[in-house]
Amino acid sequence: MVKLAAKCxxxxxxxxxxSALAQMFRNDGAHFQKNYTLTTGIELLVKAVSVPETNDSVEFFIFDSAGKDLFSEMLEKLWEQPNVLCLVYDVTNEQSFNNCAKWLEKLRAQAVGVHIPGVLVGNKTDLVGRRVVEQKQAQEWAEKHGLEYCEMSVKEMKNFEAPFHILAKSFHQLYKEKVETFHSLA
Incomplete structure:
Protein backbone atom coordinates (compact mmCIF):
# COMPACT_ATOMS: atom_id res chain seq x y z
CA MET A 1 0.00 0.00 0.00
CA VAL A 2 1.44 3.33 -1.11
CA LYS A 3 0.33 6.71 0.25
CA LEU A 4 1.28 9.59 -2.00
CA ALA A 5 0.97 13.30 -1.29
CA ALA A 6 0.12 15.77 -4.05
CA LYS A 7 -0.07 19.55 -4.14
CA CYS A 8 -3.22 20.38 -6.10
CA SER A 19 -14.45 26.96 -3.15
CA ALA A 20 -17.81 25.17 -3.36
CA LEU A 21 -16.09 22.25 -5.11
CA ALA A 22 -13.28 22.10 -2.55
CA GLN A 23 -15.68 22.28 0.40
CA MET A 24 -18.06 19.66 -1.00
CA PHE A 25 -15.17 17.33 -1.75
CA ARG A 26 -13.62 17.74 1.70
CA ASN A 27 -16.99 17.15 3.41
CA ASP A 28 -17.96 14.18 1.20
CA GLY A 29 -20.92 16.10 -0.20
CA ALA A 30 -22.46 16.48 3.22
CA HIS A 31 -23.37 20.12 2.79
CA PHE A 32 -23.78 22.64 -0.03
CA GLN A 33 -23.24 26.13 1.29
CA LYS A 34 -25.56 28.54 -0.54
CA ASN A 35 -23.65 31.69 0.41
CA TYR A 36 -19.94 31.89 -0.18
CA THR A 37 -17.69 34.84 0.38
CA LEU A 38 -15.15 35.28 -2.37
CA THR A 39 -11.80 33.79 -1.46
CA THR A 40 -9.32 36.62 -0.94
CA GLY A 41 -6.10 34.63 -0.65
CA ILE A 42 -5.61 30.89 -0.53
CA GLU A 43 -7.42 28.31 1.53
CA LEU A 44 -5.72 24.96 2.10
CA LEU A 45 -7.84 21.81 2.32
CA VAL A 46 -6.48 18.31 2.82
CA LYS A 47 -8.16 15.03 1.88
CA ALA A 48 -7.04 11.55 0.86
CA VAL A 49 -8.47 9.73 -2.16
CA SER A 50 -8.21 6.01 -2.84
CA VAL A 51 -6.78 5.12 -6.24
CA PRO A 52 -9.23 2.81 -8.06
CA GLU A 53 -8.12 -0.82 -8.56
CA THR A 54 -5.20 -0.44 -6.10
CA ASN A 55 -4.67 -0.34 -2.35
CA ASP A 56 -2.92 3.01 -2.79
CA SER A 57 -4.13 6.49 -1.98
CA VAL A 58 -3.23 10.09 -2.75
CA GLU A 59 -3.49 12.74 -0.08
CA PHE A 60 -4.34 16.01 -1.78
CA PHE A 61 -3.20 19.33 -0.38
CA ILE A 62 -5.71 21.49 -2.26
CA PHE A 63 -4.79 25.13 -2.66
CA ASP A 64 -8.07 26.92 -3.34
CA SER A 65 -6.97 30.31 -4.61
CA ALA A 66 -8.73 33.58 -5.27
CA GLY A 67 -9.82 34.03 -8.85
CA LYS A 68 -8.46 37.56 -9.01
CA ASP A 69 -5.92 38.56 -11.65
CA LEU A 70 -3.54 40.19 -9.23
CA PHE A 71 -1.41 37.68 -7.40
CA SER A 72 0.77 38.89 -4.58
CA GLU A 73 4.26 37.44 -4.27
CA MET A 74 2.99 35.34 -1.37
CA LEU A 75 0.34 33.70 -3.55
CA GLU A 76 2.85 33.01 -6.29
CA LYS A 77 5.14 31.37 -3.71
CA LEU A 78 2.31 29.10 -2.58
CA TRP A 79 1.66 28.14 -6.21
CA GLU A 80 5.23 26.90 -6.73
CA GLN A 81 5.83 23.32 -7.81
CA PRO A 82 2.33 21.89 -8.12
CA ASN A 83 1.84 18.14 -8.66
CA VAL A 84 -1.66 18.34 -10.19
CA LEU A 85 -3.94 21.06 -11.57
CA CYS A 86 -7.69 21.51 -11.36
CA LEU A 87 -8.95 24.27 -13.65
CA VAL A 88 -12.60 25.25 -13.11
CA TYR A 89 -14.93 27.29 -15.31
CA ASP A 90 -18.66 28.04 -15.29
CA VAL A 91 -20.57 26.48 -18.24
CA THR A 92 -22.89 29.54 -18.26
CA ASN A 93 -20.01 32.02 -18.54
CA GLU A 94 -18.03 31.98 -21.78
CA GLN A 95 -15.45 34.44 -20.44
CA SER A 96 -14.60 32.09 -17.55
CA PHE A 97 -13.99 29.35 -20.14
CA ASN A 98 -11.89 31.62 -22.38
CA ASN A 99 -9.81 32.67 -19.37
CA CYS A 100 -8.81 29.04 -18.76
CA ALA A 101 -5.97 29.54 -21.27
CA LYS A 102 -4.57 32.35 -19.12
CA TRP A 103 -4.94 30.31 -15.92
CA LEU A 104 -3.30 27.27 -17.51
CA GLU A 105 -0.39 29.38 -18.75
CA LYS A 106 0.07 30.82 -15.25
CA LEU A 107 -0.11 27.35 -13.67
CA ARG A 108 2.28 25.73 -16.12
CA ALA A 109 4.78 28.58 -15.67
CA GLN A 110 5.21 27.23 -12.13
CA ALA A 111 6.51 23.89 -13.44
CA VAL A 112 8.31 24.48 -16.74
CA GLY A 113 9.47 21.26 -18.40
CA VAL A 114 7.57 19.02 -15.97
CA HIS A 115 4.42 17.08 -16.89
CA ILE A 116 1.68 18.07 -14.48
CA PRO A 117 -1.52 16.02 -14.66
CA GLY A 118 -4.56 18.25 -14.87
CA VAL A 119 -8.30 18.32 -15.28
CA LEU A 120 -10.59 20.95 -16.80
CA VAL A 121 -13.88 21.09 -14.91
CA GLY A 122 -17.11 22.58 -16.25
CA ASN A 123 -19.28 23.53 -13.25
CA LYS A 124 -22.92 24.62 -12.91
CA THR A 125 -24.37 22.04 -15.33
CA ASP A 126 -27.64 22.36 -13.37
CA LEU A 127 -28.22 25.72 -15.14
CA VAL A 128 -29.17 23.95 -18.40
CA GLY A 129 -31.10 26.84 -19.96
CA ARG A 130 -28.23 29.28 -19.38
CA ARG A 131 -25.43 27.08 -20.73
CA VAL A 132 -23.20 28.80 -23.31
CA VAL A 133 -20.09 26.58 -23.36
CA GLU A 134 -20.84 23.24 -25.00
CA GLN A 135 -19.34 20.04 -23.61
CA LYS A 136 -17.74 19.08 -26.96
CA GLN A 137 -16.00 22.47 -27.25
CA ALA A 138 -14.57 22.23 -23.72
CA GLN A 139 -13.58 18.57 -24.16
CA GLU A 140 -11.65 19.41 -27.35
CA TRP A 141 -9.90 22.34 -25.64
CA ALA A 142 -8.91 20.12 -22.70
CA GLU A 143 -7.52 17.39 -25.00
CA LYS A 144 -5.58 19.96 -27.02
CA HIS A 145 -3.93 21.17 -23.80
CA GLY A 146 -3.23 17.71 -22.36
CA LEU A 147 -5.95 17.85 -19.71
CA GLU A 148 -8.66 15.40 -18.70
CA TYR A 149 -12.21 16.76 -18.76
CA CYS A 150 -15.31 16.41 -16.63
CA GLU A 151 -18.48 18.32 -15.84
CA MET A 152 -20.37 18.67 -12.61
CA SER A 153 -22.95 20.53 -10.60
CA VAL A 154 -21.67 21.21 -7.11
CA LYS A 155 -25.09 22.63 -6.22
CA GLU A 156 -26.84 19.38 -7.15
CA MET A 157 -23.94 17.38 -5.66
CA LYS A 158 -23.38 15.67 -9.02
CA ASN A 159 -19.92 14.45 -10.00
CA PHE A 160 -18.05 16.76 -7.57
CA GLU A 161 -15.61 13.97 -6.65
CA ALA A 162 -14.76 13.17 -10.28
CA PRO A 163 -11.97 15.76 -10.75
CA PHE A 164 -10.07 14.46 -7.73
CA HIS A 165 -10.52 10.80 -8.69
CA ILE A 166 -9.19 11.63 -12.17
CA LEU A 167 -6.23 13.50 -10.66
CA ALA A 168 -5.50 10.71 -8.15
CA LYS A 169 -5.42 8.13 -10.94
CA SER A 170 -3.20 10.33 -13.18
CA PHE A 171 -0.81 11.21 -10.36
CA HIS A 172 -0.57 7.56 -9.28
CA GLN A 173 0.16 6.50 -12.88
CA LEU A 174 2.95 9.08 -13.08
CA TYR A 175 4.36 7.75 -9.80
CA LYS A 176 4.28 4.14 -11.12
CA GLU A 177 6.08 5.22 -14.31
CA LYS A 178 8.81 6.94 -12.28
CA VAL A 179 9.25 3.85 -10.08
CA GLU A 180 9.53 1.63 -13.18
CA THR A 181 12.11 4.00 -14.68
CA PHE A 182 14.06 3.96 -11.43
CA HIS A 183 14.00 0.13 -11.31
CA SER A 184 15.13 -0.12 -14.93
CA LEU A 185 18.20 2.00 -14.05
CA ALA A 186 19.18 -0.22 -11.10
Missing amino acids: LLAGDPAVGK
Missing part, protein backbone atom coordinates in the same frame (compact mmCIF):
# COMPACT_ATOMS: atom_id res chain seq x y z
CA LEU A 9 -3.78 23.89 -7.44
CA LEU A 10 -7.42 24.84 -7.90
CA ALA A 11 -7.71 27.77 -10.30
CA GLY A 12 -10.23 29.69 -12.38
CA ASP A 13 -12.14 32.95 -12.50
CA PRO A 14 -14.03 34.34 -9.47
CA ALA A 15 -17.43 32.75 -8.74
CA VAL A 16 -17.03 29.66 -10.96
CA GLY A 17 -17.40 27.34 -7.95
CA LYS A 18 -13.83 26.53 -6.89
